[in-house]
């Protein structure tokens with residue numbers, strides 16, 4: 001399925017507790033795109049505090065956690081939404097693994113993010129820095145708690161950035 005302007009859409013997301021997944025689902029429903037969940041080969045601890053410690057170490061080490069699977073047909077997509085939670089003020093490191101796994105030249109990449117009160121911080125700045133070979137469009141950000149009811153805001157944003165009519 002393609003959008004009204006004939007583009008094929010992928011909605012890739014990383015989500016530990018479901019908030020970012022809720023936004024991914026809104027985008028999928030509104031654009032008719034395909035969903036892909038970015039998962040690490042080794043799951044993060046279920047315990048929140050333990051997870052923050054693992055994530056902090058990965059950030060400090062500039063790690064590239066191994067991913068469970070790849071998008072097999074990335075070359076078919078024109079527009080790639082990439083969603084993630086704000087972790088320690090930026091993208092979780094598996095997003096960097098993901099971005100470095102594909103040739104994104106010539107594609108439109110668009111981030112979306114949920115946070116726990118800190119807002120955007122460096123999330124989108126770091127995203128743009130790491131996707132400089134692609135065309136970037138303005139991202140969508142919301143607090144994790146509002147994600148499931150954010151469909152109207154997501155729709156407004158998708159119209160603003162010219163992905164849907």
Ligand SMILES: Cc1cc2nc3c(=O)[nH]c(=O)nc-3n(C[C@H](O)[C@H](O)[C@H](O)COP(=O)(O)O)c2cc1C
Pocket residue numbers: 014015016017018019020021048051052053055056084085086087088089090114115116117118119143144145
């Ligand atoms: C490891 C970790 C680090 C986090 N760091 C931040 C942060 O720096 N700023 C913030 O606003 N929220 C932070 N959060 C909260 C998440 O961004 C927020 O709960 C988000 O909606 C979770 O999305 P998810 O349900 O898709 O995993 C952190 C959460 C985790 C697990």
